[in-house]
Amino acid sequence: MALLEIRNLSVDFKTAGGKFRAVDNVDVAVDKGDLMAIVGESGSGKSVSMLAVMGLLPWTATVTADVMRFDGQDLLKMPARKRRQIIGRDISMIFQEPMSSLNPCFTVGFQIKEALKSHLGLDRKQRHARAIELLEQVGIPAPEKRLSAFPHQLSGGMSQRMMIAMALACKPKLLIADEPTTALDVTIQAQILELLTDLQKNTGMALILITHDMGVVAETVDRVAVQYAGRRVEEQNVVDLFDDPHHPYTAALLAALPERAHNRLLPTIKGVVPGQFDKIDGCVFAPRCQFADARCRAVPPKPAGKELGDALCHYPLIKGQPQNKEMSA
Amino acid sequence: MLQFLFKRLLTFVPTFIGVTIISFAFIRLLPGDPILLLAGERGVAPERYAELAAQFGFDQPIWRQYLDYLGGIFQGDLGISFTTKRPVLDEFFTLFPATLELSLCAITLAVIIGIPAGVIAAVNRGKFFDQALMTTALTGYSMPIFWWALLLIIVFSSGLGWTPVSGRMSLMYFFDTPTGFMLIDSLLSGQEGAFRSAVAHLILPTVVLATIPLAVIARQTRSAMLEVLGEDYVRTARAKGLSPLRVNGLHALRNAMIPVVTVIGLSVGTLLAGAILTETIFSWPGIGKWMVDSIFRRDYQVVQGGLLLIATIVMAVNLLVDVLYGMINPKIRK
Numbered sequence: 001m002a003l004l005e006i007r008n009l010s011v012d013f014k015t016a017g018g019k020f021r022a023v024d025n026v027d028v029a030v031d032k033g034d035l036m037a038i039v040g041e042s043g044s045g046k047s048v049s050m051l052a053v054m055g056l057l058p059w060t061a062t063v064t065a066d067v068m069r070f071d072g073q074d075l076l077k078m079p080a081r082k083r084r085q086i087i088g089r090d091i092s093m094i095f096q097e098p099m100s101s102l103n104p105c106f107t108v109g110f111q112i113k114e115a116l117k118s119h120l121g122l123d124r125k126q127r128h129a130r131a132i133e134l135l136e137q138v139g140i141p142a143p144e145k146r147l148s149a150f151p152h153q154l155s156g157g158m159s160q161r162m163m164i165a166m167a168l169a170c171k172p173k174l175l176i177a178d179e180p181t182t183a184l185d186v187t188i189q190a191q192i193l194e195l196l197t198d199l200q201k202n203t204g205m206a207l208i209l210i211t212h213d214m215g216v217v218a219e220t221v222d223r224v225a226v227q228y229a230g231r232r233v234e235e236q237n238v239v240d241l242f243d244d245p246h247h248p249y250t251a252a253l254l255a256a257l258p259e260r261a262h263n264r265l266l267p268t269i270k271g272v273v274p275g276q277f278d279k280i281d282g283c284v285f286a287p288r289c290q291f292a293d294a295r296c297r298a299v300p301p302k303p304a305g306k307e308l309g310d311a312l313c314h315y316p317l318i319k320g321q322p323q324n325k326e327m328s329a
Numbered sequence: 330m331l332q333f334l335f336k337r338l339l340t341f342v343p344t345f346i347g348v349t350i351i352s353f354a355f356i357r358l359l360p361g362d363p364i365l366l367l368a369g370e371r372g373v374a375p376e377r378y379a380e381l382a383a384q385f386g387f388d389q390p391i392w393r394q395y396l397d398y399l400g401g402i403f404q405g406d407l408g409i410s411f412t413t414k415r416p417v418l419d420e421f422f423t424l425f426p427a428t429l430e431l432s433l434c435a436i437t438l439a440v441i442i443g444i445p446a447g448v449i450a451a452v453n454r455g456k457f458f459d460q461a462l463m464t465t466a467l468t469g470y471s472m473p474i475f476w477w478a479l480l481l482i483i484v485f486s487s488g489l490g491w492t493p494v495s496g497r498m499s500l501m502y503f504f505d506t507p508t509g510f511m512l513i514d515s516l517l518s519g520q521e522g523a524f525r526s527a528v529a530h531l532i533l534p535t536v537v538l539a540t541i542p543l544a545v546i547a548r549q550t551r552s553a554m555l556e557v558l559g560e561d562y563v564r565t566a567r568a569k570g571l572s573p574l575r576v577n578g579l580h581a582l583r584n585a586m587i588p589v590v591t592v593i594g595l596s597v598g599t600l601l602a603g604a605i606l607t608e609t610i611f612s613w614p615g616i617g618k619w620m621v622d623s624i625f626r627r628d629y630q631v632v633q634g635g636l637l638l639i640a641t642i643v644m645a646v647n648l649l650v651d652v653l654y655g656m657i658n659p660k661i662r663k
Contacts, residue, residue: 054568056564056567059454083570085570086570087567087569087570088568088569088570088571095561095564095568097561100560100561100562101561101564102562102565103580103583104562104584104658104659105580105583105584105657105659106580106583114569114575115571118570118571118575150659152659152660163565166565
């Protein structure tokens with residue numbers, strides 16, 4: 001049984017210009033101890049889908065799904081109070097901006113310990129001991145002293161370590177890391193990613209890494225889901241994905257990696273992600289796809305099947321060649 | 330912290346001197362001669378006039394009068410009231426507890442209701458409670474205070490007879506007032522019903538005086554909360570699975586408190602300076618009424634001294650607010 005199972009998740013936002021669908025029929029399945037990434041550019045709905053799992057979306061959002069189950073419990077039908085017992089204990093999340101994600105008014109010690117109190121009911125001494133243990137675990141020197149520090153006294157990398165310590169406080173079964181390294185400089189990025197993967201291995205928790213950085217994906221995770229315009233367009237294990245992407249979008253993304261570029265000019269994907277007011281009848285990627293034809297623009301594609309990474313494409317690629325093309329004519 | 334306090338106290342000096350100059354000049358700029366006003370319609374003989382002027386120093390050149398006034402301040406002497414012949418300081422300390430008691434009750438009421446109301450409105454933004462509260466707050470803020478006070482008196486005092494119309498204590502009770510606070514003194518007196526009478530007398534003036542601060546605090550809390558609720562650290566708090574009460578009431582509210590404490594401080598300042606209208610309507614023997622009467626009588630010493638004391642209190646409250654900022658948000662402490 002999957003640890004986290006989501007089927008047909010959609011998230012709509014109420015906006016001044018009407019409804020906007022940020023996530024459209026996305027499936028997610030994560031097993032115990034999984035290490036997966038959700039990749040996509042800004043606005044592809046990767047954070048929103050995970051925030052929906054956490055129940056952290058603003059009131060303007062409407063979440064619908066056929067199934068949203070965590071560890072055998074139905075998150076959709078669960079009362080808010082029950083759900084809060086899972087959030088922060090069994091599922092934790094860390095965010096993009098560590099500096100602004102910590103509350104400036106409280107010491108980090110207080111912020112780490114409060115989850116221990118509300119979820120595990122530890123007493124003051126146990127909380128203190130556990131907090132120190134956590135800071136050691138995330139590699140913070142002089143933990144005893146750091147506990148009484150305020151967030152503004154910490155660097156970005158240190159803040160993110162604190163966030164990780166906070167997320168790990170109750171030994172979660174699943175950690176969602178939402179672009180945890182985006183706001184950090186490159187050397188710190190590598191440290192934090194290493195820390196996350198080490199922790200994942202040592203604790204056996206599942207880790208979902210949300211990122212837009214294919215380089216990070218290649219070095220870190222086992223399995224990758226690629227999201228585009230609120231849809232999951234492909235999902236494969238990391239080696240196969242880099243070896244043989246089946247969706248043209250994935251292929252284009254990989255081609256745009258500087259490490260893989262052969263020409264003097266870095267390949268790019270022309271155009272932009274469709275916005276709220278772009279009405280697209282067929283495939284959402286069709287306007288930017290080099291293989292798109294009339295069928296792509298008219299008919300939304302269906303997932304191509306497990307062996308093709310469930311690529312959301314009429315003509316999934318095999319070794320860079322679109323398939324089934326001749327049949328469509 | 331000590332250094333911070335000392336620095337702030339230093340900035341008081343120019344403000345203090347400014348207040349002495351303004352209060353001194355301001356009352357003298359008003360037309361009307363205090364001696365003639367004191368004498369009333371019968372007038373006063375020229376010899377007697379000169380005698381009185383000499384007694385109060387009005388015959389001296391104006392700069393001389395100012396220096397005398399300043400000299401007195403440094404010796405803790407604010408002069409003697411021209412009309413009551415009592416030291417200004419004594420009068421102030423007799424009347425100030427009444428104002429302080431009323432102001433503290435009013436600000437407590439405003440804070441106890443205003444902050445939670447603002448928080449609830451922000452959390453339920455756009456819903457019925459929010460809109461109802463904001464409309465009520467605007468009404469409260471816009472309503473002329475004297476009219477609101479009279480309305481309450483008509484309904485609750487003369488209509489329903491639930492509360493007394495004016496004053497601080499029923500005439501049935503008589504006791505010493507060592508603290509000057511009726512609520513405390515009535516309890517100390519041990520007389521049955523005295524405390525109830527003190528409370529009953531306080532209710533309407535408190536409600537009237539609290540109305541505007543309450544509206545301001547509620548609105549300020551709401552807007553500060555709306556800003557804070559979108560912050561990342563609030564999301565972090567929710568991601569920990571904390572209860573809404575803890576997320577909104579602790580993580581968000583603490584951050585939203587800075588502007589709220591500012592308006593509370595400003596309100597306390599103005600309330601302590603004497604709620605002139607409220608004190609007048611309810612015949613509340615506080616410093617607001619005292620100042621107004623003194624201005625009408627051109628009681629130079631009282632106006633000068635009273636304004637100075639009030640300004641000092643307002644400055645002290647502001648200092649307290651600055652200290653509170655640092656306690657709320659450690660980033661401001663440095």
